[in-house]
Amino acid sequence: MLGSGIIKGLAETGRNFVGSYFDPERMTTVEYPEQRLAPKENTRQFPFLVFDGEAALAGLRCVACQICEKECPPQCIYIEKSREKKPDHLGKPQFHPAIFDIDISVCMSCQICVEVCPFDAIKMDTEFELSTSDRFGGLLMHKDLLARPNSHFLKVHPTDAGVIDARRAEERARLEAKARLDSEAKAKEAPPAA
Amino acid sequence: METPQQIRDRIVGAVAGLQVECLPNGAPAGVPSLLVGRSCFREVAIFLRDDPQLRLDYCSNVTGVDWPERTEKFKVRRQVGEVEKDVEESRVIPGCLEVVYHLYSMSLKHGPLVIRVRTGDRSADVSVPSLTPVWRACELQEREVFDLFGVHFDGHPDLRRILMWDGFVDHPMRRDYVEPDDYDYEPTPHDHVLDRALARAKPGEAGCGSGAR
Amino acid sequence: MMVTQRSSDEWDRPAPVAGSYAFVVGDDPEDPGSLLEVSMGPQHPSTHGVFRMDVVLDGETVVKLKPVFGYLHRNHEKIAENISYLGSMPYTDRLDYFCSLTNNWAYALAVEKLAGISVPERAEYLRVILSELTRLQNHVCLAGFLAQDMGASGTPLMYGFREREKILDLFESLTGARMMCNYMRFGGCRCDTPPGWLDEARAVVDSFPRFLHEFENLLSSNEILMSRTQGIGVLGKDLAVGAGITGPCLRAAGVDYDIRKVDGYGIYPRFQFRVPLGEHGDTYDRYMMRILEMHESLGILKQALDGIPEGPIIDPKAKLRGFRPKAGESYGRIEAPKGELGFYLISDGSPSPYRYRVRPPSLVNLTVLEDLCVGHNVADTVIILGSIDIVLGEVDR
Numbered sequence: 013m014l015g016s017g018i019i020k021g022l023a024e025t026g027r028n029f030v031g032s033y034f035d036p037e038r039m040t041t042v043e044y045p046e047q048r049l050a051p052k053e054n055t056r057q058f059p060f061l062v063f064d065g066e067a068a069l070a071g072l073r074c075v076a077c078q079i080c081e082k083e084c085p086p087q088c089i090y091i092e093k094s095r096e097k098k099p100d101h102l103g104k105p106q107f108h109p110a111i112f113d114i115d116i117s118v119c120m121s122c123q124i125c126v127e128v129c130p131f132d133a134i135k136m137d138t139e140f141e142l143s144t145s146d147r148f149g150g151l152l153m154h155k156d157l158l159a160r161p162n163s164h165f166l167k168v169h170p171t172d173a174g175v176i177d178a179r180r181a182e183e184r185a186r187l188e189a190k191a192r193l194d195s196e197a198k199a200k201e202a203p204p205a206a
Numbered sequence: 207m208e209t210p211q212q213i214r215d216r217i218v219g220a221v222a223g224l225q226v227e228c229l230p231n232g233a234p235a236g237v238p239s240l241l242v243g244r245s246c247f248r249e250v251a252i253f254l255r256d257d258p259q260l261r262l263d264y265c266s267n268v269t270g271v272d273w274p275e276r277t278e279k280f281k282v283r284r285q286v287g288e289v290e291k292d293v294e295e296s297r298v299i300p301g302c303l304e305v306v307y308h309l310y311s312m313s314l315k316h317g318p319l320v321i322r323v324r325t326g327d328r329s330a331d332v333s334v335p336s337l338t339p340v341w342r343a344c345e346l347q348e349r350e351v352f353d354l355f356g357v358h359f360d361g362h363p364d365l366r367r368i369l370m371w372d373g374f375v376d377h378p379m380r381r382d383y384v385e386p387d388d389y390d391y392e393p394t395p396h397d398h399v400l401d402r403a404l405a406r407a408k409p410g411e412a413g414c415g416s417g418a419r
Numbered sequence: 420m421m422v423t424q425r426s427s428d429e430w431d432r433p434a435p436v437a438g439s440y441a442f443v444v445g446d447d448p449e450d451p452g453s454l455l456e457v458s459m460g461p462q463h464p465s466t467h468g469v470f471r472m473d474v475v476l477d478g479e480t481v482v483k484l485k486p487v488f489g490y491l492h493r494n495h496e497k498i499a500e501n502i503s504y505l506g507s508m509p510y511t512d513r514l515d516y517f518c519s520l521t522n523n524w525a526y527a528l529a530v531e532k533l534a535g536i537s538v539p540e541r542a543e544y545l546r547v548i549l550s551e552l553t554r555l556q557n558h559v560c561l562a563g564f565l566a567q568d569m570g571a572s573g574t575p576l577m578y579g580f581r582e583r584e585k586i587l588d589l590f591e592s593l594t595g596a597r598m599m600c601n602y603m604r605f606g607g608c609r610c611d612t613p614p615g616w617l618d619e620a621r622a623v624v625d626s627f628p629r630f631l632h633e634f635e636n637l638l639s640s641n642e643i644l645m646s647r648t649q650g651i652g653v654l655g656k657d658l659a660v661g662a663g664i665t666g667p668c669l670r671a672a673g674v675d676y677d678i679r680k681v682d683g684y685g686i687y688p689r690f691q692f693r694v695p696l697g698e699h700g701d702t703y704d705r706y707m708m709r710i711l712e713m714h715e716s717l718g719i720l721k722q723a724l725d726g727i728p729e730g731p732i733i734d735p736k737a738k739l740r741g742f743r744p745k746a747g748e749s750y751g752r753i754e755a756p757k758g759e760l761g762f763y764l765i766s767d768g769s770p771s772p773y774r775y776r777v778r779p780p781s782l783v784n785l786t787v788l789e790d791l792c793v794g795h796n797v798a799d800t801v802i803i804l805g806s807i808d809i810v811l812g813e814v815d816r
Binding site: 037 | 503581584588596610638639641642643
Binding site: 264320342 | 488492496658660663664676746747748752759761765766773774783
């Protein structure tokens with residue numbers, strides 16, 4: 013019968029309309045600023061720099077190796093190395109970034125900097141409300157704005173951060189054990205002379 | 207499907223005087239390609255389309271490749287004075303533009319066969335026969351090669367620029383293409399871009415924001 | 420005014436495009452003023468992006484149509500030739516921004532062929548799952564947009580978007596982004612699934628048929644939709660093959676050519692699925708092709724989600740940095756939701772490709788736009804364009 017298809021369609025629309033009041037499968041919208049969806053662990057927005065300890069700029073894990081700067085496809089990272097070295101968490105002297113800028117108006121959130129970083133120093137944040145009234149300066153993030161504590165990393169990506177923390181603790185423990193063995197060996201060698 | 211070498215032998219056997227050459231491919235899973243002379247390019251294409259064993263009725267991909275003039279260095283064993291020595295010599299490989307076609311058969315479901323054709327040089331003698339009358343699939347893609355590489359296709363029904371605008375003069379996909387320096391630079395963390403941005407800014411107004419405009 | 424369909428053999432050189440795209444009054448010497456040149460687009464919502472059609476009209480009937488594009492051109496190929504192989508991967512997301520995962524796969528496939536990298540089993544399964552999910556969300560949006568083009572403003576599209584959102588949520592929890600996924604790597608995928616992801620995917624796949632049934636009830640037998648689409652924009656078999664049309668448009672014309680079957684790339688030969696074929700090649704067939712393909716995709720998804728093994732996600736030999744394939748060339752192609760998506764790469768042994776070419780299905784499918792539209796009304800060109808399914812990010816690159 014001509015028109016039966018239209019009536020079938022209208023019935024479907026009616027079902028959807030009624031369902032949108034009580035059927036959870038059809039109630040999918042969220043009133044954004046007041047209500048928010050649960051954050052997803054893998055979500056990525058823009059990069060941040062992880063630091064350990066209390067002082068943001070002193071504890072940066074970044075050693076200014078500039079791999080991320082080279083690999084970044086849209087070239088939005090700019091790094092300048094420091095002149096002097098300071099010890100990292102294993103006590104090895106390393107450079108640190110004198111300047112570390114990310115232009116997040118250029119950044120395309122591809123996560124390649126995170127993947128290529130051998131020091132777990134740069135990670136993706138989940139912060140997305142970054143609007144600013146200054147188009148150029150406001151979107152150019154310097155290292156003081158980029159630095160976030162490890163506790164923030166643990167909060168946004170708990171799995172990833174847990175694995176990395178465990179690995180770093182293990183490295184440190186291995187180093188300490190080695191140092192202890194070395195000093196014991198030295199102590200064993202030393203006494204006869206004394 | 208036969209190997210490209212067999213196809214080449216069959217083409218040359220079928221019609222005398224056709225210039226077809228089989229080029230090797232270094233990739234592990236790659237197939238060799240056939241380099242066809244310009245003068246007989248369309249005959250070869252029609253042969254490949256109509257041959258009952260091949261029936262390559264579907265031209266998937268058309269693209270250009272730019273090969274600028276380059277010098278190749280190689281070593282030759284020569285008699286120098288009294289001793290025989292390896293002498294380094296160089297030869298100039300003239301530049302050309304190349305158009306590559308990937309052919310498949312939809313009726314026999316095989317492929318690909320890669321055929322390529324080269325222009326005489328990169329500036330004056332840049333025309334090759336168009337394959338649009340053979341496979342209509344080439345129409346927009348040949349226009350794109352004309353636009354981005356500057357290859358002229360003889361016999362193309364509608365050879366106009368396709369991605370760049372009509373008044374544009376250069377061919378952006380060529381290796382030696384230089385971008386025109388006519389942007390409004392915006393300050394970024396990159397020093398060289400920032401330098402250009404500042405140089406463009408009005409004196410005294412250097413800095414962020416409107417200074418670059 | 421006689422209107423004839425142009426065949427692929429008879430070529431007439433078109434008149435040069437007029438400089439002004441305002442209304443240009445006619446050029447028919449016998450009946451001056453009868454022809455009207457109208458520029459549709461580039462900022463028109465029916466053109467699915469920044470796309471323009473120069474249409475010459477005789478009353479309501481289309482006499483001539485020239486597609487004009489390039490407004491979104493950013494020379495993706497040139498960018499890719501100047502950065503590393505890995506660096507192009509996030510740029511491929513931006514080609515067909517609806518289907519970033521299939522774009523990733525096509526590029527990864529071409530590079531894997533170029534360098535001879537193998538892919539572990541679990542990654543192959545994940546690739547199939549993700550690309551079929553991509554196909555679902557692309558087709559469901561297409562059907563919604565097509566109804567929107569016909570004037571069903573919003574309702575079917577919003578139903579489609581509601582379901583698509585569930586799939587995008589899956590993408591986000593796996594890859595980190597809803598649309599710009601950047602997930603596949605040479606020799607596998609970037610990261611393993613988070614715990615419970617496969618169950619979530621199974622739940623989405625299980626609930627999808629109910630929605631599809633509703634959607635078909637809503638549209639497929641709707642008399643208005645049928646009268647607007649049946650017999651409109653008929654694409655013949657020979658023209659389709661000659662013009663290199665691929666994907667659902669080709670199969671709607673009745674040509675059995677699905678690269679998943681023909682090439683059997685990835686692990687597709689392991690799955691049971693049928694290739695739906697159209698009979699008339701008109702706009703309604705192209706619409707139905709998408710609906711039927713969604714059913715087949717659901718079948719593949721069920722098999723893949725049941726069969727996915729545990730194991731590594733990426734080939735340990737594949738290098739992330741400093742990747743330099745040996746000199747050579749390769750062409751990798753897959754059945755993307757819009758047609759054959761191919762990547763042609765030439766390597767000269769350096770860290771960036773010597774030549775990097777994308778074979779965009781949307782661009783080649785536009786070849787026949789004029790042939791489909793000539794003789795129909797202006798309002799039909801919008802539907803025909805919608806049923807070809809173009810994305811301007813891919814047409815212009």
